[in-house]
Amino acid sequence: MKQSKNEAVFQDEVLTRFELFKSLFLTLPFQRVKDTGTLLPFFAKQCEKGVDQHLTPDEIIKSFFDQHEEFSSEEQRIDLLFRFVQYIERQVVLFDAIEDSSFQMVGRGDDENVLGALIKNAEGNGDMRRKIVSKLKDFSVRLVLTAHPTQFYPGPVLGIINDLIDAIKTNDIHSIHLLLQQLGKTPFINKNKPTPVDEAASLAWFLENVFYKVASEIQSFIDDELDVDTEEVKQLIELGFWPGGDRDGNPNVSVESTKKVAALLRTILFRCYYRDFRIVRRRITFRGVEEYMENLQTLFYENSFNPVEHPEDETDNIITNLKAIKNVLEEYHNGLFVEIVDDLLRKVMTFGCFFTTLDIRQDSRILRDATDYLIQQNQEATGVPLNYLELNEADKQKALKFKELDLSVGDDADPLTKDTSGVIKLLKEIQRSGSERAAQRFIISNCQQASDILGLRQLFLWSGWKKDALTIDFVPLFETVDDLTRAADVMKTLYSNKEYKAHLKRRGNKQTIMLGYSDSTKDGGYLMANWSIYRAKIELTAISREYDVDLVFFDGRGGPPARGGGKTQRFYASMGKEIANDHIQLTIQGQTISSQYGSLDTARFNIEQLLHAGIISDLKQRVGDTLTKHQQEIIDKLAELSHHKFMDLRTNKLFLPYLETMSPLKALSSINISSRPVKRNSGRELRLEDLRAISFVTSWSQLKQNIPGFYGVGTALQWAEKNNLWKDVQQLYVSSGFFQTLIDNCMMSMTKSNFDITAYMKEDKVYGEFWKNLHAEYQITKEYLLKLSGTSKLMENYPVDRESILAREGIVLPLLVIQHYAIRALNSDKLDEAQREDYSKLIARTIFGVINAGRNVA
Structure with missing residues (x-):
């Protein structure tokens, strides 16, 4: 198949440059790094060959060390495997930086600059422009950052990544070399388990370094292009925050930590303001602004560096002084430097004194x-x-x-x-x-x-x-399938309640309802989870419209496809008339934060995608996005069959033991990745209902089996073909944006699967048949997804994303072999206490690398 233009650019700008810059690691002045870098390609090749031959991890690693007899002792071998892990972790960082630096050049096909194109098209179309402005007056995108442990880059590493992005953009080899040296010396893991305040401080890096600037720039672009006043459009981009406020299942969150996080967010925001204000003060040295400048100097400085115990909201005070400065500039100084005052004013109007809403x-x-x-x-x-x-x-x-x-x-x-x-x-x-x-x-x-x-x-x-x-x-x-089924009845009861009705009236008759994808996927499987939520949205919208309530859906879906993520903007763009879509609110979790919002370019792209999705779903809604009764009945049946298949798997007596024994699930509870326990009721024996969805999905993704992202879909599609409904399903895929995105995200999840890595398990006396069952459903799902999409390989319609995923999977393949090798060693009961500790640490380190490389691992 002919390579697309974007694929060719990706090959040149990302894959080729990665191979070139990767060689710089060998020139670092660390002897152990050089030795490791020289041996790693041989080890990676051994892993690749062994996985293709379905060898066990033990056989793969033994064959490597048989060729390198200088590593004769167990201690030397474990040490080298640790060094491989550390080296690969840093290769992942380099790949992240190279890919992000090339983001604008590579492009994303039809997704590229869609918001700008929409607004440009409205320039000569007065009716379209009026509709867009009207939509924006009561529309917003709220991104809620959560502390779910699916990304482990500490703040210093994130800083290095961003500096690398800038250096790579200009091919500044000297700076790249220095940054790689810094990377080699910078630890990737926490010695201690992070507190909720630590997690908040870590995520605040994104607020301070990315969202603060990007939110203002996008708001400014829209204001200027549509020639509307900032106050008329209000706040288009809102931020939410969970660390320090989310106490569900996390006994480490307390009133004190919530208080500290609220104070931290306020202080960081004022430091951002103060940095900007120093630029304002340096440029505006004219008469007539002295009093306002002094007022702002005191406000910004004191709140940045001498915060008091019980501060007041100073938003109106700041805005009053900035507007006064702006008036003086326009009236007496020809508007000189008014744009930098406007920039700060827009930021204050966007973020106030709170930066981000702290959810409880x-x-x-x-x-x-x-x-x-x-x-x-x-x-x-x-x-x-x-x-x-x-x-x-x-x-x-x-x-x-x-x-x-x-x-x-x-x-x-x-x-x-x-x-x-x-x-x-x-x-x-x-x-x-x-x-x-x-x-x-x-x-x-x-x-x-x-x-x-x-x-x-x-x-x-x-x-x-x-x-x-x-x-x-x-x-x-x-969240659960049962709760979603009852949701409309619950809300009808609330809307009918005299007291609650009065409360809603005071709140502007606006009701926010959160729908969670994580536990619903764990509860009912991929297809049933997504369909249950979609169906609940239709029912909740109908009830809310009946009671004249402005409904806002808050989706817990900003992670990988197995947790409701993937091509998220396509879901929002495809909401039919039966679903309230005046506001877009979703959680952004784990590595999704760094992969989609970790740099200015990627954050701007993804926020504009969501804004465009919200506007286009209202202004240019496709007929096929409102499902007919017949189409709903078809998806109902597919979801039901998929659910039965998934429940058969879940109720298999080997289901949890397989996950505990063959995946690194146990290790998740022992590594310092989150203040939140891996499971609820941590003192008792593991039960599926207690296992957190994040741990559930992560364990399957480490196995490279990604069951929550596809299992049962193939069985359901096969039934449709056998029962003369295949043409209807094909028509659904063509006409319904919801169904198409559902299928395409399933393909993304499967692209990140690799059953060859665990093929050795089919010979296992206990779990062999169980593994074969998983693999069979993978094969049948792949067959029918390709047939439905009319493609010859998974994600063929998203070639750049596909190439990125496959490149990352190749980088971490040695980590997975090492991980499974260590898990099997621990399961063997042949190790002494010291060895058990070494192998446990080895598993933990591989978890970090695999997840960081995955960018939406499942």
């Missing part, structure tokens, strides 16, 4: 326990029956009186009850220092009934909040 999240079961505690301690004051938790749903709703009280939690309370009470009170303080936008949302995980939301509202009213000043949005999170 907790499980509904914890919130119920907190409600029950206050009832038991204050039954007479609350007027709620002592057996409240035992009541049926209707009686629970009647029992809540919504009294305004200020109840305290005693020392006898459970720690999580104390935390719930404390954070509800803390939210008032955070809002005082940064407006309600600093922290306005409380997300209820595992939300199953209307009383979960009503009960949380009651907790606020028992904690000193007043009904007419309750500036909090209560956000139910529906």
Whole structure:
């Protein structure tokens, strides 16, 4: 097949340059690095050959050391394998930097500069321009950064990557060489488990170095191109933040850590402002601005370097002074340097004194326990029956009186009850220092009934909040297939509730609902998870429109395809008329943050993609994106069959043992990657419902089997062909953006799979048949996806993305062989304690490298 233009550019600008710059590692002044770099190509070739021959990891590694007898002892061999891992980790960083530096040159085909093209096309079309401006007046994209542990670059490494990007763009070999030396000396892993505050500080790097600049630039571009006032369009790009606020299943998040993170975000923002203000002050040295300049100097400096315990929201004060400076420049100084004042003014209007909204999240079961505690301690004051938790749903709703009280939690309370009470009170303080936008949302995980939301509202009213000043949005999170099925009924009950209806009216009749992809994929498999969420969106939109509620969907989907990610913008662009799409909100998690938003170029591209998707789904909606009843019935059946296939796998008695024994799942709990435990109820034996979705997906991706991203799809498509529905499915793929993206993301997940690496498992006495079952579904799914898409290889329609994935998979192949070698050694029970520790560390290190290289690993 003829190579496309973009493929050829990718080959020249990325793959060829990677091979050239990779040789620089050999010139680094570290002897051990040089030795490692010389041997690694031979080891990589041995791994590649051995995997093709379906050899065991033991056989592959033994054959390598048989050829290099200088590594005769176990200790020498383990040491070399560690050095291979460290070397490959740094090769991954180099590849990241080269790929990102070439981002604009390589291009992304039809996705390239779509927002700019749309706005340019509206220049001569007054009607189109009016529609776009009207849409933008009440539209926003909110990116919510989460601390899910799927990317492990520490801040210093991220800084090196960005500096490398700049040096590679200009072919500055001297700087590249120095940066690679720095990289060689910079540690990649934390010695200690990070705290929630550590995680917040790590993610704040992206806020300070990427989003602060890009959000303002995009806003400025739209304002200028459409000739609209910033205040007219309001805030197009919003940011959300979970580290320090997300306490669901994370006992390490406390009131104190939430308070520290809120203060950290405010301080970092003011330091960004102060840096910009110094430029303003250096350029604007004219008369008439002295008073305003002094005011701003004091405001920015004191809040940056001498923050007080209880700061106030200074947004209006800053804006007033900046506007005063702008007026003086325009009236007396010919508008000289007014553009740098406008730039800072736009940033202050975008970020205020909060930078990003700090979301609070907790499980509904914890919130119920907190409600029950206050009832038991204050039954007479609350007027709620002592057996409240035992009541049926209707009686629970009647029992809540919504009294305004200020109840305290005693020392006898459970720690999580104390935390719930404390954070509800803390939210008032955070809002005082940064407006309600600093922290306005409380997300209820595992939300199953209307009383979960009503009960949380009651907790606020028992904690000193007043009904007419309750500036909090209560956000139910529906994740499991069953919860998604009930979601519309839950919301109908809420919309009908007199008290909640009054609360919504005070909040502008706007309701945010979060839909989670991670646990739904683990719960029902890829096809059922995606379809359940899509169907729930249709039902929730209908109910919300019936009650005249402005519905905002917040999607927990910004990771790999197996967790709802992939070509995310294509999902949003394909929402039919039956789905509310006035706002786009999604979580950005793990390596997706660095891969899609780690540099100015990639962040600008991906944010503009989402903005374009939101506009185009409203203005130029394709007929096929609103599914017909027949099409919905077809997908219903496909999802049902896929679900049955996935549940057969899940209920197999070998399912969890296979994951625990053959993947690095156990190692995930022992490495310092996150403040959050790998599973809920960590003190008891592993159960699937306790296993976090992130650990579930990561384990399958380390096996290079990616079951959550495809399993059951092939079986469902095969049924469609056998039952004379194949033409209907083909038509769905052509006409429905939702279905096409669903299938294309499935292909992406499968492209990142490689069953050859674990082919040796088919001979395993315990798990051989289980592995064959997984592989058979992979084969049948691949066959039908290629048939459906009319292509000869997976991701043929996305050649650049495909080449990037395959290159990365090639880089980490030796890591995977080492990882499986170490897992098998640990499973053998032939190691002493010291050896077990060495092999455990080896597994941990390979996990880091494989995930960092994966960029949406599954």
